[in-house]
Amino acid sequence: MRRTHVKSVLAGAAVLAVLTACSTDDSGGGSDTAGNDTAEQETEGSSDEWFVQADYDEQMEQMSATFSGPEDQPWLQYIEGPTTDTSQWATQESQKVCFANASISNPWRQTGWITMNQQLEVLQESKVISEMETRDAGDDDNQQIADIDYFISEGNCDVFIISPNSTAALTPAVERACETGKPVIVFDRGVETDCAATFIHPIGGYAWGIATAEFLVDNLEEGDKVVALRILPGVDVLETRWAAAEKIFEENGIEAVDYFTEANPETIKSIITDEITKGDVAGVWMDAGDGAVAAIEAFEDQGVDYPVMTGEDEMSFLRKWEETGLNGLAPVYSNFQWRTPLLAVEMIAKGEPVPTEWVLPQVPITEEERAAFLEANDGMPDGHYAKFGGEDLPGYPEVWQERQIP
Structure with a gap:
């Protein structure tokens, strides 16, 4: 062909x-x-x-799998499988999160970034997280590697969250973060190592x-x-x-x-x-x-x-x-996944096991469902993603409508 x-x-x-x-x-x-x-x-x-x-x-098998977790919170759902013992990181102290982000250079990532920051507000209010220092790599592998190495050298991170720009190039930097002994959470795109406490992503x-x-x-x-x-x-x-x-x-x-x-x-x-x-x-x-x-x-x-x-x-x-x-x-690459890494921080701080590979639901929107999603997202800009999963977070809907990007 x-x-x-x-x-x-x-x-x-x-x-x-x-x-x-x-x-x-x-x-x-x-x-x-x-x-x-x-x-x-x-x-x-x-x-x-x-x-x-x-x-x-x-x-293909995961597309018809049964997901565990709260029925009304798909960002906390997962497919049963191996878990990571996080008891070594259990603490009552508020955690400083260091987030190495690939970028917010497109509407999908911007929507997720807004949702992530609104979830952060909730966890800061409950004292789970003290602050989240974020470095944005602007879609550049070398910059993101430097960002991760900066976090490591500063030594002030309680938890690393990494959304890799690309797979192979970022693997050594993720491994260096793991070598600090602090929990590492990878989400969205993967790397060629299983050293992270959890790798969070939709089916694929x-x-x-x-x-x-x-x-x-x-x-x-x-x-x-x-x-x-x-x-x-x-x-x-x-x-x-x-x-x-x-x-x-x-x-x-x-x-x-x-x-x-x-x-x-x-x-x-x-x-x-x-x-x-x-x-x-x-x-x-x-x-x-x-x-x-x-x-x-x-x-x-x-x-x-x-x-x-x-x-x-x-x-x-x-x-x-x-x-x-x-x-x-309308297929989806579930945008609500941007909430999950911060909720994983909460679980880790409590010493609760987390899925080693945290596979989230990924369900397309059909014609029969379209009207409901249009109604639920009425007033949102064209670059917004219907399955963003932030309806229960502070600032809804205005923060997303106005694209208040931190």
Whole structure:
């Protein structure tokens, strides 16, 4: 099956600036469009290096797993498995948290960062946490490594929280944090070590790819064309989304062509327009929701039927989905996970066991559920994520509506 990619003209740090668990900053421009032949490159088997059958099988199984924990608090739910004994860290003293964050450079991370800070208020009021010193790496591996080493050298951290910018590069720094003897909490993206007290994340990229590709297959016919819009290469959670989807498309006779877009709306519109001129486009698959509205608008501009489409639980997609009545699905990379690391700090301070790998629920929003999520998030900006999980926190809803980013 032929697969076409738009080559990125960004390099080095500029590419790192759009690394994300879920989505990218819409303001990031600079991409060549699909109409520029010099920006296109045909590749074969590009996802093979990212596909691991055992991981695919595990995440498929986890999609139907029973989660333990409070039914109305998905950020505290988990799949039963090994736990970490935290009794050595039990204390009645308020804890200083040192947070090394990859960035808040996109709407998904900004939404989570707001939620995390509102959760912090609660835990500071209850004296579990005295303060959280945060260093933002601006999507730069070297900066985040320096940030972690700074925290270690200062020696004033009771707990480390790390949301890695990338997997391999940050592994040694995470290991150095573990060597201090203080508890380390990793969340969102992983590293290549199991030294952390807990690694917190939703099910993962394969689950996203499985849910979205199966939705498209169920609503399309063999031989239909799907345009896959991808942010950029080399990010594990994004690559595994595509690896899973590509496998399912190939197995079911769906013609899939994929492009890297850097979530640039102009690039997305150009790609979709070019593909429409080549023939019918029956479906659109995305590895993140940024740019979903631009993709839909391209169909409107050409005066053709809307595709079957997957976006994300970002409000802009949910609203456009409702407005158009297209056949859609909103996968999620559960934004409420930003609460969980701080609640893990509370558990550790009490000496309670924590899941060694804390797998959180990851459930897409269906058409039947869309209206309820739109109503629940009425007044939220387009860059907000419906499953942010902060409805019971102080400042709701104004802090999120006004995007009060600390």
